Amino acid sequence: MRLDLEHVAIPDETGAEERAWRVVRVAYAEREPSKPRAQRGRLLVAIASACVMAALVAIGVSPAGSALLHSFRREIGLTHAAPALTRLPAPGALLVNSIAGPWLVQPDGSKRLLGLYAEASLSPHGLYVAVTRRHELLAVDPKGTVHWSLARKGNIRLPRWAPDGYRIAYLDGSSLRIVAGDGTGDHALAPGAAQVPPAWRPSASHEHVVAYVTRVDELVLMDVDTGRVLARNQLGGPAQLAWSTDGQRLAAVTSRAIVVFDHDGTLLATIRLHRRSGVIAFVPETHRMSIVLGGARSDAVTYDLDRPGRKPQEVFSGSGHFSALAWSPNGRWLLIAWPTANQWLFVAHDGRATAVAGIAAQFDTSQAPAPAGWCC
Amino acid sequence: MREAQGGSASAFEALFRLYWPQVFRTAYLVVHDAAAAEDIAQEAFLAALRSLDRFDRSRPFGAWLHRIVVNRAIDWARSRQLRREAGLEETVAPDRNAELSDDVIHALADLTPEHRGVIVLRHVLGYTPGEIAALLDLPRGTVNSRLRRGLDTLKERLPS
Numbered sequence: 001m002r003l004d005l006e007h008v009a010i011p012d013e014t015g016a017e018e019r020a021w022r023v024v025r026v027a028y029a030e031r032e033p034s035k036p037r038a039q040r041g042r043l044l045v046a047i048a049s050a051c052v053m054a055a056l057v058a059i060g061v062s063p064a065g066s067a068l069l070h071s072f073r074r075e076i077g078l079t080h081a082a083p084a085l086t087r088l089p090a091p092g093a094l095l096v097n098s099i100a101g102p103w104l105v106q107p108d109g110s111k112r113l114l115g116l117y118a119e120a121s122l123s124p125h126g127l128y129v130a131v132t133r134r135h136e137l138l139a140v141d142p143k144g145t146v147h148w149s150l151a152r153k154g155n156i157r158l159p160r161w162a163p164d165g166y167r168i169a170y171l172d173g174s175s176l177r178i179v180a181g182d183g184t185g186d187h188a189l190a191p192g193a194a195q196v197p198p199a200w201r202p203s204a205s206h207e208h209v210v211a212y213v214t215r216v217d218e219l220v221l222m223d224v225d226t227g228r229v230l231a232r233n234q235l236g237g238p239a240q241l242a243w244s245t246d247g248q249r250l251a252a253v254t255s256r257a258i259v260v261f262d263h264d265g266t267l268l269a270t271i272r273l274h275r276r277s278g279v280i281a282f283v284p285e286t287h288r289m290s291i292v293l294g295g296a297r298s299d300a301v302t303y304d305l306d307r308p309g310r311k312p313q314e315v316f317s318g319s320g321h322f323s324a325l326a327w328s329p330n331g332r333w334l335l336i337a338w339p340t341a342n343q344w345l346f347v348a349h350d351g352r353a354t355a356v357a358g359i360a361a362q363f364d365t366s367q368a369p370a371p372a373g374w375c376c
Numbered sequence: 377m378r379e380a381q382g383g384s385a386s387a388f389e390a391l392f393r394l395y396w397p398q399v400f401r402t403a404y405l406v407v408h409d410a411a412a413a414e415d416i417a418q419e420a421f422l423a424a425l426r427s428l429d430r431f432d433r434s435r436p437f438g439a440w441l442h443r444i445v446v447n448r449a450i451d452w453a454r455s456r457q458l459r460r461e462a463g464l465e466e467t468v469a470p471d472r473n474a475e476l477s478d479d480v481i482h483a484l485a486d487l488t489p490e491h492r493g494v495i496v497l498r499h500v501l502g503y504t505p506g507e508i509a510a511l512l513d514l515p516r517g518t519v520n521s522r523l524r525r526g527l528d529t530l531k532e533r534l535p536s
Binding site: 005006020021024027135154 | 385388389392393397400401404405411412413414417418421422425480495496499500
């Protein structure tokens with residue numbers, strides 16, 4: 001009996017382990033390890049000393065003191081953070097994924113839980129949201145009303161709406177599938193896709209070109225209406241993808257490099273990273289891309305992909321982990337999710353920053369809610 | 377475990393890699409749905425992670441994790457069964473794999489979730505009936521009877 005049970009084949013056993021490890025690893029990185037009891041007394045003394053030092057520095061108001069205080073504030077999250085998300089600093093609705101399900105936040109700060117779904121993606125004009133629930137892909141409107149759904153045998157993940165709204169790409173297990181925006185014409189496009197969100201090429205015409213990564217770390221650019229492969233490029237490891245809003249630059253970001261391609265998949269440049277890469281977001285209407293560089297502390301920086309030799313522009317630096325980035329549609333504000341401080345930061349293009357504290361509780365979750373799109 | 381509690385990511389990954397295969401397999405054999413088993417096993421690790429600081433290192437980590445995953449898998453399978461009985465959900469046939477797998481999975485499907493949980497703890501994870509009773513907070517007699525009935529059913533269903 002034992003032998004039989006141990007040899008039962010389980011579908012996608014290895015893929016399940018890697019997907020779970022990615023989630024568990026992030027959760028582990030975000031926790032604060034406890035200190036041994038013997039050290040707790042010393043820790044309290046250290047905290048008290050730090051508070052006294054901070055007070056002295058604040059009284060001193062020397063330039064050096066001011067800089068130190070600034071740094072100290074950033075270590076623990078921004079002080080004077082707003083206690084609640086009462087409004088967004090720019091127009092457009094913000095889609096937020098949380099353990100409780102996806103939320104849609106309006107510019108006046110009102111928000112609506114769309115339902116018990118796992119992942120969500122906004123349609124190009126924000127009229128619908130594609131959401132997933134285990135084996136199901138659904139399209140709901142901003143009030144949460146379901147307009148259509150379809151079910152597949154595998155685990156459905158990572159839906160992404162094409163720029164004209166007429167196609168949705170999603171993963172059914174490791175199979176990349178396409179369905180029309182009205183839920184019809186569902187079909188498999190390619191097997192062996194990595195668990196990376198497919199990325200549609202923005203275009204003024206009604207072309208439907210998608211970039212995706214295979215399980216052997218190959219970047220593929222494909223016209224989904226003809227099935228024609230437009231380009232293939234081998235990457236140096238698993239990568240996340242993002243297009244500039246004009247569709248002229250495609251960034252494939254591996255753990256240690258940003259690989260830049262032209263609109264047709266021609267390799268333009270490789271920018272080596274000396275720290276582990278995190279989440280990415282293109283600045284709207286530009287070829288500049290923000291990225292989180294991780295480690296014990298995180299830095300959000302912006303690279304100009306047309307000048308790959310230039311140093312990146314520093315946006316914000318803080319202790320711990322930045323889990324998501326989202327640029328406002330007008331390109332003036334960058335939202336940085338900072339679970340370590342339980343804050344969201346809104347950093348203006350001129351460097352001003354405001355914060356909202358206690359962000360997890362505002363989305364009815366104990367875990368960090370993550371912005372997944374800021375639209376129109 | 378001490379290093380994982382202290383913040384060593386590599387130590388925690390070693391724990392994850394060591395226990396994931398049996399935790400995932402355990403969940404799958406109880407729920408018969410790979411996606412649900414993945415969610416249950418992942419959530420078991422996240423639950424373990426949330427309690428990591430409070431974990432008493434004198435107790436076995438594996439048993440703690442197995443208790444979480446089996447209970448969650450039984451709860452999930454039970455709720456799925458209720459939904460089917462209420463007509464809220466269509467019955468989904470288990471994924472078809474090798475012939476051997478099909479036989480075993482179909483035979484297991486004839487057991488209740490509670491019986492499957494006990495069988496998996498005994499015959500996959502190797503716990504004694506006394507240990508299973510302690511893990512699931514059940515009387516030892518209940519464990520023994522579930523094991524006996526479960527095995528009798530499997531013998532009837534499985535080709536000799």
